[in-house]
Amino acid sequence: MGAIYLRGSTYWIKYYNNGRPIRESARTASESAAKKVLRDREGRMAIGAPILPKVQKTTVDELLADLLAHYQTTGQRGLREAGTRLTPLRAFFTGRRANAIAGDVLTSYIQHRQAEGLANGTVNRELSVLGKAFRLGLEHGKVLRRPIIHLLKEAKPRQGFFEERDFLGVRKHLPEDLQVAVTIMWLYGWRRSEVMSLQRSQIDLEAGTLRLEPGTTKNRDGRVVYMTPELKMLVSAQIGRVTLLSRKLGRVLPGLFHHLHGCDKGQPVRDFRKAWAHACDQVGLVGMLRHDFRRSAVRNMERAGGPRSVAMKISGHKTESIYRRYATVSESDIQDATRRLLSRAQSGHNASPSVDIAHVSG
Numbered sequence: 001m002g003a004i005y006l007r008g009s010t011y012w013i014k015y016y017n018n019g020r021p022i023r024e025s026a027r028t029a030s031e032s033a034a035k036k037v038l039r040d041r042e043g044r045m046a047i048g049a050p051i052l053p054k055v056q057k058t059t060v061d062e063l064l065a066d067l068l069a070h071y072q073t074t075g076q077r078g079l080r081e082a083g084t085r086l087t088p089l090r091a092f093f094t095g096r097r098a099n100a101i102a103g104d105v106l107t108s109y110i111q112h113r114q115a116e117g118l119a120n121g122t123v124n125r126e127l128s129v130l131g132k133a134f135r136l137g138l139e140h141g142k143v144l145r146r147p148i149i150h151l152l153k154e155a156k157p158r159q160g161f162f163e164e165r166d167f168l169g170v171r172k173h174l175p176e177d178l179q180v181a182v183t184i185m186w187l188y189g190w191r192r193s194e195v196m197s198l199q200r201s202q203i204d205l206e207a208g209t210l211r212l213e214p215g216t217t218k219n220r221d222g223r224v225v226y227m228t229p230e231l232k233m234l235v236s237a238q239i240g241r242v243t244l245l246s247r248k249l250g251r252v253l254p255g256l257f258h259h260l261h262g263c264d265k266g267q268p269v270r271d272f273r274k275a276w277a278h279a280c281d282q283v284g285l286v287g288m289l290r291h292d293f294r295r296s297a298v299r300n301m302e303r304a305g306g307p308r309s310v311a312m313k314i315s316g317h318k319t320e321s322i323y324r325r326y327a328t329v330s331e332s333d334i335q336d337a338t339r340r341l342l343s344r345a346q347s348g349h350n351a352s353p354s355v356d357i358a359h360v361s362g
Contacts, residue, residue: 002042004034013038017045058142060093060101063133070136085129088113098134098143106149120152127151161296162186166285173279177241177257178272180234184210185290188225189297189315192290196270198256200239208232225314 002015004026011026011034022041026034064086071082092109093101106127113123127149137143162170167186171179184195194212202211214222227235238256246253249266257269280288294315301311 002038004031004038013041015041015045056097056099058098058137060096060098060130060133061090063098063137063142064090064093064130066140066142067129067133067136082129085126089126089130089133093130098137099145101134101147103148103150106147110152119154121154124151124154161292161299162288166283166288167293167296169283170279170285170288173282174272174275177238177260177269178275180231180238181257181272182290182293183231183234185293186296187228187231189294189301190223191294192271196257196268199254200242200256201254203235203239203256205232205236205239210235223313 002013004011004013006012007025009029011028011031012023013026013034014021014023015038016022024041026037028034028037068082068086092112096105110123110127113126114120128151131146131149134143134146138146167182171182174182181192181195184190184198185192188210190212198210198212202213203209204211208227210225210227212223235256241260242253242256242258245258245260245266251266253266255268259265259267259269276290277286280286298311298315301314
């Protein structure tokens, strides 16, 4: 049987878990309140619920550390991306008790991130990670509840994409090696990180293929695509440039994209933000993103009429809901549909707007 007793002016309680005595402060000077705490503990022991004193000591830091360990062992999320989401959460919630996280604290976090200029979509991704940490904490018996997390209203998905003439205009203002990179992005919708990390061992000029290894992409799946004749020529020339640089430096350069000049000569090219901004400025396309190639490739594959499953495999979209966000409709698409409707009407056919609209919307 449990018991209550005084230590100074504060009541303490004593109860048992599998025959082992547990003592803790009831944090009250009221005997009746202490008895309620004791009954709560005994009830929890009876149903095998987590021991509250341990739960009270759980910090958000501990939950986030457990989540990172979960990602490391299960491979459910790329560690680099996970680190991006976890870093601001750790900075804000360090030292906070998990059971003290409620709506007011979450609102403070949202306001803090918005004040730093973060978009609602980015904040939502971080809140979702926090929610995952609490769900894992519930599974581990480290928390008793998960705070209610209200996600923010997000802006509509970006609709930017490149028409072919715009792509060619920007490409000619980029250095030769970057022309190769953006052509791959334009054709296949591959992410910048996937393209810039390509190794020469992933290229088979004889077979005409580019290969992404399983586990190196965002969705963890591998991919193989066949190069167009133009791309094959561009890639071959790029391999030649890197081979020549390797000879000059006296060491093997494994990647497809290395700095060819300057103090970084031979180092891998990870980003080309400045060169990109300059090229866009030269043709009056300020504000265009390299990620817009992803939308452009999806739309081009939709226009070509190939199976959606193949297009998703090429671009690396794992779910159709996300793929559809990229299958955007341009002004020219709508104009083309309108011209088809007028042509059918003038030729005496019964135009069916619903059919054409369905075609345009994908």
